[in-house]
Amino acid sequence: MAEQYNFGVIGLGGRGHGNLMEFLKADGVRVAAVCDQYADRVKAAADSVEKEYGYRPTEYTDYKALLARDDIGAVLVFTTWITHSRIALDCMLAGKHVAVEVGGSASVEECWQLVRTSESTGKFCMLLENCCYDRYEMALFNMKQLGLFGEVVHCQGAYQHDLRDEILHGRENRHGRLFNFMNRNGELYPTHQFGPICKLLGINRGNRIVSLVSMASPARGLNAYARKQHPDGYDLEDYKFTEGDVVTTMLKCAHGETILLTHECTLPRPYSRGYRIDGTKGAYTEDDNQIYFDGVSPHEQWEPVLPYIEKYEHPLWKEYFVKGVHGGHGGMDFLVLSAFAEAAMNNVAPPIDVYDTAVWMCVTALSEQSIAMGSHPVPVPDFTNGLWIDREPYRRGRYCLEEVCTEFYDVN
Amino acid sequence: MAEQYNFGVIGLGGRGHGNLMEFLKADGVRVAAVCDQYADRVKAAADSVEKEYGYRPTEYTDYKALLARDDIGAVLVFTTWITHSRIALDCMLAGKHVAVEVGGSASVEECWQLVRTSESTGKFCMLLENCCYDRYEMALFNMKQLGLFGEVVHCQGAYQHDLRDEILHGRENRHGRLFNFMNRNGELYPTHQFGPICKLLGINRGNRIVSLVSMASPARGLNAYARKQHPDGYDLEDYKFTEGDVVTTMLKCAHGETILLTHECTLPRPYSRGYRIDGTKGAYTEDDNQIYFDGVSPHEQWEPVLPYIEKYEHPLWKEYFVKGVHGGHGGMDFLVLSAFAEAAMNNVAPPIDVYDTAVWMCVTALSEQSIAMGSHPVPVPDFTNGLWIDREPYRRGRYCLEEVCTEFYDVN
DSSP states (O other): SSSSSEEEOOOHHHHHHHHHEEEEEEETTEEEEOOOOSHHHHHHHHHHHHHHHHOOOOSOOOOHHHHTTTTEEEEESSEEEEEEEHHHHHHHHOOOOOEEEOOOSOOHHHHHHHHHHHHHHOOOEOOOOGGGGGGHHHHHHHHTTTTTTEEEEEEEEEOOOHHHHHHHHTTTOOOOOHHHHOOOOOOOOOOOHHHHHHTTTTTTTOOEEEEEEEEEEEHHHHHHHHHOOOTTOOOTTTHHHOOSSEEEEEEEETTTTEEEEEOSSSOOOOBBBOEEEESSSSSEEEETTTTETTSOTTOOOEEHHHHHHTTTOOHHHHHHHOOOOOSSSHHHEEEEHHHHHHHHTTTOSSSOOHHHHHHHHHHHHHHHHHHHHHHHOOEOOOOOTTGGGTTOOOOOSSSSSOOGGGGSSOOO | OOOEEEEEOOSSSHHHHHHHHHTTTSSEEEEEEEOSHHHHHHHHHHHHHHHHHHHHEEESSSSHHHHHHOOOOOOEOOOOOHHHHHHHHHHHTTTOOOEEEEEOOOOOOHHHHHHHHHHHHOOEEEEGGGGGHHHHHHHHHHHHHTTOOOHHHHHHHEEEEHHHHHHHHTTTTTOTHHHHHHHSOOOOOHHHHHEEEEETBTTTTTTTTTEEEEOOOOEEEEHHHHHHOOOTOOTTTTTOOOOSSSSEEEEETSSOOOEEEEESSSSOOOBBBBOOEESSSEEEEETTTTEEEESSSTEEEEEHHHHHHHTTOOOHHHHHHHHHOSSSSSGGGHHHHHHHHHHHTTOOSSSSSSSHEEEEEEEEHHHHHHHHHTTTOEOOOOOOGGGGGGGGOOOOOOOSSSSSOOOGSOOO
């Protein structure tokens, strides 16, 4: 590993700027270049780095100029959902490993392009699915590995996040989300819970997703909200949004397991990723954070999950608590960014690879197809072209998400 | 209304016997005849009636003999799921109104037969969906009618009931459920939450269900349970059950609303009907019984629902609390049985009519079809043949489920 490794960061809106500053806290990381189409964002980012770290990254408004640099080994992309993939392709073609912020795909071909380009260039593409590194997700994964749930036959997840204000004012805020809600109808943001569920069910390593089917409710939430917030009128008040308020998706695995995803960002309700695990020996539900183990929990009574989280704490989190949890989203942002930094600097496969990235992202495009065809089931591609049958769990480094590899941790 | 009205009861297993005794508490009800294929059950039921009410209903083991009687105006059917419909048809053809205990259909044609026979005989067929009369469901319906949820775009419901022991020992207990889990794969028991949701969304009265699609997880729960409970072996231990442990169904309404149903009876988890209402102004979730109203509840925080239930108590329940709640399932059994008694004795349409019965029951057969075709969407018939467009809400009597008709109640 080089003592300092040069990274580039593309996309410096609120999320990009925040992630940049968090990423810089990882050992050995140097951000040599920052880029955004808006010069004010680039300057703000360079200012922040200079103030905090005493050096100023080169400023770009054209990401291709950034990619032309030979001294940058890997790039992080925090642009809009629709530009993630094409920039990621360019990164790999320029000889750089790439990490992309979460988001869905616009087409299935886009996912195949990522796979083919990663395979042909030997550069990796890692979706920065921070929720894979959430404390609860990791402890629950640990419990599943230890057999506490028995055989898991069904999981649920959701992105239930009241984003009405953010979506509606996307133009003023230069935020890309709005235009997706104005024009598309599908599971726009699947990966927050689908990522951890795929890891739990061994997707791409002995299991795979074979098909999905989606259904969308009417789109009423944004209009109702616009009328309430802007009683004097707002130009989107009567806009016919295409994105249904509630989009539900059912997915089927090669070994029969089912997954249910819910996308709901335009109705009033408290945030929840609606995680749920149903096994032959136990069940977990994120709503009210409860768990139930057959013959252990009082009959027909949920138990609070926290004592179980503490008992089966993932060693990565034990270590993290000792070193000091920091950064966004309860600390998980730093972990996923560190996972990328470690893989890039060691030039080894990341814990979330291009096959994971492709399967997780493709749900969006496929759900749009299914809805467009009246909730017709659609096949989910095998992006590994058959390799999933024999692929062993990933066991490399402390950030691995397949097995609990205790040997990597100082704390146990 | 006759001072005493003669009813017959067919099907006297645990549920039938219990419902018989509860039904007899309704004003004006006389059960003149009881029937079951097992003579011991018939005798036990006649004994109970005689002990409690001083008269002995005639005992039958052949339901057709019971139906031949001229002095019986209406019949309640509590037999197995698969026999509900054919007995109900015979009841109507014999000139009697009929109530059937809840359960799904085996075919769509069976539902059409109920509709055609009810229309041609002028006798009604009412599904005894007790959950429509649950205190919470009724208060939530009241809140929806008052506009508290805004426009409701999505609902969820479930039958999540750990019945592993009851199912597995169905033979010893002469319970029909087992054979359905051994042979079928679908949403076997949809109506407990689907009934109240259909009433909430105005199904058959200005709205209708247009299609559904189902997906089933593997069947693992019963085998795992059999092995755990019978370590010395049990003949069903390795039986390849067909019914998936978790069956998920998405339904689409004519006005775009979506409904999600979950059937889960063979895994360990506390009971829940998973009721959920998603509207433009608020949301309700049965899990942990929480509610959220936009701009009313603290930002991003659920509130306990009970104070709202009390505030918006349905007048039927206000009255019921004054008179004294009694009977099974928190009192709702008595209400649905009383609703049937009142309709029969007054010879008027019941609050749950044959169109409701047909739509609610058909979900089972259709979900089996969808699963058999790899989660292909299937159309849901319009059992009203177009009448749903113009049908006004039902407003007859205190048990109506369409509007809150306060004039019928003593208490307000």
